[in-house]
Each structure stands twice: as C-alpha cells, then as structure tokens.
Amino acid sequence: MTADELVAFAEDLARIAAGGGGPKALAGHLAKRASVGVLVEDSQWRHLAAAGGTGMPSSVQPLLAHNATAEFQKLRNGYAGRTIAIVSGDSNLGRLSIFGSSDLDTCEYAARLTASAIAVELARESGAQPGRRRTFWEQLVAEAYPDATAVRDDAAARGIVLATHYVAVALETETGEPGAFRAAALDAFRGGEGEAGVLERRGALVIFVPASREVDASNTRTAAAMLQRNLQKKELDVRISGGVGTRAPVADAHRSLAQAEAALTISRRLYGPGRVGVYEELGAYPLLLSGGGADTMRDFARRILAPLRAYDEKHQTELERTLRLYFSVGENVKTAAAELNVHRHTVFYRLRQIGEICGCKLDDPGDQLTLRMAIAIDALTG
C-alpha cells in the first residue's frame, strides 16, 4: 500500500467505526483491502472476529466458521503470518493476526492501523456504552423481556432513547462481510425519531430502524429498494441481499426481525443477490417458506383480500367477485364480462382498479400466485 492508500484506508476504518462497526467490521475491511485472512482475539486468546480466507490453509478456513480458535492457534504457529498487539495505553486488549499475503511486510502497516482502530473500539466497549446498547438489542431479539414495560425500563437504564415502533432490516453480502457496507447502510436507514439498534446476527447486519410513524416504515421500504443502487453510487463493490420486516411496537421488534430474515431468505432464493425483499410485498412466499396452520392461512387470506373488501363495502362495487370470476374462467375477459353481464371494457377497468387497490400487477406471476392463494384459502377456510 502506498502512503495515500494507507491514509484512505485509515479514513475508511474511521468511517466504519463511526458507523458503529466493531472488531468484525474492521477486520473485514482489512481482509478485503489487503487480501489477507484476519483473526482478532482478546487478551485471553478468545475469538473476537475473523475475516477473509485468502491465503489461509484450506484446513483453517472451515474453522473460521466454527470459531475453533484453539485449533486455529495451533495451525497459525506453523504458518506464515504476523501478529500485532491490540493495545490501549498500558493495557493489552488482545491481538490481531494476518495470514496469507505474499507481502506481509507491506500489509503490516494496514494491520497496525486496524489494530489501533480495534483498540479504540474495545476500550470504548469496556467503557460500557456500546456494549450495553448491543446487549439490549440482543436481549430484545431473544425475547428476554417479560413485557413492554421491562423493555422500556431496561432501555432507559442503558441510556437508549427508544421509538415507539421499529422496522427490522436484515442485510448480508455474498462475502458475508457486513463491515464493508455498514456505514452506508446505517446512513440509508435513518428512520424517524428514536435510536436505531444495530446487531450482527448469523452473518447478516441487522438494523432496527425507528419508525414511530407509518411514514418512517414506508421510507425504510423505499430506502431498501434503493440501497443497492446507492452502494454502487458510493463505489462500494458489494452485492447485498436483504429483507425488511413490518412495522412493530418495540416490544415486538423480534417479530419484525423474523419477518426481515424470512424476506431476506426469500429474496435471495427467488432473485439472487442484489435485491432487498420487503416482507409485506412478498405476498404468498412467506407463507410458503414457513408454512402455518389454518389460522395463519386464514389471516393471510384476509389480509390480502381486505383492501378489496373494504373498497367494495364503501363504494358498493363488486371487485372481489370480478377477481374471483376472472380467475375461475381462466382469465378470459370476454367470458368474465358475459358472466358479470357487463361490457368487457368494464372488466378491464375493474381489473385495473383491483391492481391499484391491492398494490399489485395482475399480469405478474408472483402477484397472481398471492391473489389465487388468498382466494383459494378463503374458499376453504372462510
């Protein structure tokens, strides 16, 4: 790395730290920029973070996934690498090791910068605030609080200003290194009033976006749709997959997270990397992914058909009947018009209305699947 590259690298580290990135994010950035494997351990040789796999022995790589630090340590002693102490003042907080580059001397400067940044983070955590915050969100996700009051009391004790509602967003990259886009993602999901929560969970970056008003949730969904484009504009070479849950009261934030993770899975499987799925817009797929009993299916059918029914009731129209008939006659507008005793232009008009009211496209296979399933379930359970 040249001097300019090192300066840019140091600035990147500062940005990642400012965006809430911890040792894993910082190590991930080093691994990516220097093309090395990185291991971060605390002063007791406990695993803190690992990133990258370039140049590591194939026998080591699987161990990263299992945090098999003891075995990793044994292997390291016999492998080309560098270990740098993570020091804060007189305290030894741990060590950062790099592996696998052909020019470890050059990489060492970047590694030392990274170790310094991690030292700041570890020292700050030992000062309790970030760690206390992270613990709160971890406990919330683990449903460790008995009720909403306990949630609020504990948040207040930790100095966290909560919003009334949150929307969970789960994001991951193909490389499994959330650190690379962490700051950009936090910038994209600003939300409304209240403090955002940030976690790394199952290789994904999880953001609880404050959404005290519905507009905050709406903007979160929009920001999700624009995230990949904005990352590209910032010249961040990552392809993200993601999921956005529904807006939920803070005590139910874990439900929003479960939805976000389901949306992430569905989005990744259906569309591949580069897309962020919104749970509410995935129609029948969440139901197909996780299944459910009669109640779950009935709720799904009601939720999908509710806008049409409300419109029909308010305006004395028969849009739901039109939709059922349209599907039942194999989408033949002429036959549907004859059955409904209206002109076929009226059927076209109604189908357009149905699309607008339900927020879907009737010629989209995914949307059709959702509507057809809702109608079928409604017929069976209604």
Add this chain to the structure above:
Amino acid sequence: MHSPAKRDVLRLAKDRNVKFVRLSFVDVLGVAKNVSIPATELEAALDGKVTFDGGSIDGFVRGEELDMVLRPDPSTFALYPWSTPEMPEARLLCDIAMPDGSPFEGCPRTTLRRAIEEAKGPLAGIAVALEVEFFLFEALDSEYGSTKTADVGSYFDFSANDRGEDARSAIVAALQAMGVAVASSHHEHSPGQHEIDFPHSDPLAAADALLTLRSIAKHVAAARGLEATFMPKPLEDRAGSGLHVNFRVASEQQPEVLYMIGGLLAHAGALTAICNSTVNSYKRLVNAWDAPIYTVWSERSANALVRVPRQDPPQLEMRSPDAAGNPYLSLAVLLGALTDGVDQHRLPGDPLTGSTYELAERERHERGIGTLPKSLRQAISELDNDPVIRAALGDHIYHAFRDAKLEEYERYRRAVHPWEHRAYLRLY
C-alpha cells in the same frame, strides 16, 4: 469584439430598423421594470455600459450600491409585436451587476442562474414547463380594476361569445411572435379564467417566458377592453389562478425522483413564502377547487402538492405556486429544494391515492403529512427556519424579500376588509 449573439442582436436591430430597446429586469418582488434606450445605445448596452439607479427599486436599496449595471441577455432579444413599422421597439431581459461588473446578489435572474449551476448530478439539465392560469375581466372605469366578465365558459369550453377567447389567442400569437414557444392554451374552470402552457425548457427560459407572458397579457387584454390579472384569488367563490411547475428529469434518473419529491415536501413551508408571495395567495390554498393544502404527493390526485404521473421520462408537477410571485426566485427555491432532496436522500413516504381533503388528522400524522402555511406571515416564519431555502435565495434577497413582505402583511393586517363590515358592522 462581440460574441456571435451580440452581433446577431445588433444586426437584427439594424435590419428591423429598431428605434428603441427596453432593457427589462425584475425587482425582488417580481415586478417588471425597464429602462428604455434608443437603438443607438444598443451596442453600449450589450457591452454592459448602461446603468440605472438601483436605490429606487424594491429590494435593491443599499446606499453604496445605487449605480447598478444592466447586463442584457442577447438570447432574449425580441421585437414587441405591437410595434408599428414607423417605431419598431424591442426588448432585452437583463441581469443586474455591481458597478465593478461582479454579479449583484440581489438580482433574481442571477439567483436563478446560480441555482441552475448548483443543480448537478441527476438534476443537471432539468427541464421546466409552466402552466399559467389567469383571469381576463372587463376593463371598467374603476380604481382597482374589475372582476366582471361576460364569459360563462368553464373547463376546456369554447365560449364563442367571449372576447376572452380572442384575447387569449392574441396573447399566444404575440408570445410566438416574440419567440416564446407555447404548448397549448385553454379555458379554465371559472368564467373569465384561462390557461397558457409553456413547453419544457431550461429554467431560466421558463422564468423569462412567464415574465414575458405577464406583460404581454396585460397589453393585449387592454387593447381589447379587458384586464388580465395573475392575482391568485380574485373571486371568493371561484377557483384561483395557479402556476403549475412541471420538472422533467432524464429517464435514467427515475429512482432519484423520489428524493426530489422528498426535497419539495420537506421544504414546502418555506417554498410557499416565495412561490405564494402575496397575502391573497393564501386564499387560493384552501380545501376547494383542487388547490393543494397538505404536503403530500400522489400519482393522480388532483389536489396533491406534488403530482408525479407514471411516465417516462419522469415528471414532477409542483402545484402550489402562483404566477403573481417572482418567477426567477420561485424556480430558484424549487431547484434548491430538489437539490437538497437529492443530496440528503430525502424520502417522501408513500404516494396518496384519492383526495387529500379527506385526510384525517391522525392519518396525516402517521404519514408524516404537514399542512401548507395558511398565511403569508406563517410562510415567512417557515422561511426563517429553513436554511436550505434561505441559502437558495442568498442573504441579500432573503432579507430584502422578508422585509418587504412583512411590511405588506402588516399593511394587510391593519386594513379593515369588506368581509368584516358585512360580518360585524350591524351585528355589534
């Protein structure tokens, strides 16, 4: 050595035997001013050697800046269509410069130029189309003009007996003769109310076109025994006159349009002070005749503040402005809001379907929908608290505009209006 544009103007003036040239500019309030020069001085004027006393113009007053320089824009040279062959007269729109030649911060046209320069990225090359509404009333011998019309037409009607129809056609013809392109024109909702639509152009040309229309309409109407007015709400029980501003961005910028909408909605309050700059403007912004009252956007709703029909290339229609204000400042602050929206990645929430008038307070709160200012005073307060829009105006114009408008509002507040006589005189 003249630029080609200057040479063209001099040649054209000579070919057409132009006798006089009006050097036009606007004050901070958007009122057209001009200095007439004989054609023999045109070359000197084009070289920026014509000065005027800026101390007597609204918003220009600063003791040490009295002698302002007029900088004609050669691209705006046009002959007035009513010129006689014996006395051909032309006009040039001007920027205003300081005596040392540097741009004058109080010049609205320069302010718009700056806003255009600052509109980069997805906003570079943004095009603006204006839909201008106005009334044509009978010219009667009254102190303040009349609101009488023999016209009974309504939206898109062809009213054969209405002199307004002929006058509108004559206005369009005059505009075209001056090189100002017109997309269409039609009768508007109220009797005596008309609309002229300009096609997309760069923002400076759009503001120039509106300024030209305002003077042409008054001239043509007067010649036909009519009065043209761009007053936003001349009749209490009829629709007011708006100025719908359509922004067209490049197709590839489709995703950025959301940020632009977010910018317009986020700064709507402060924008209103500039785009609805008279006390009368706020009588148009009521829940009737599809006037916008909430900071909401929609794809189709006619009374949303920002309407964004699904089309390619994407277009945003800002529906609150009126044509009584300063067109240069209106477009400058709108561009400032668009730029801020893109820079800050402001998101606008979901679009609204249906009428905005039916929105309950709770729904407005949940959807983050604000209310447009209900008075000029309230709008100025919003402007005071909006550094983005203040920056788009620049300090000089902000203070000059604010002072002038606060004084206008105070005069209005002290006036006793006919409505108060009707409501209270006999009651109490």
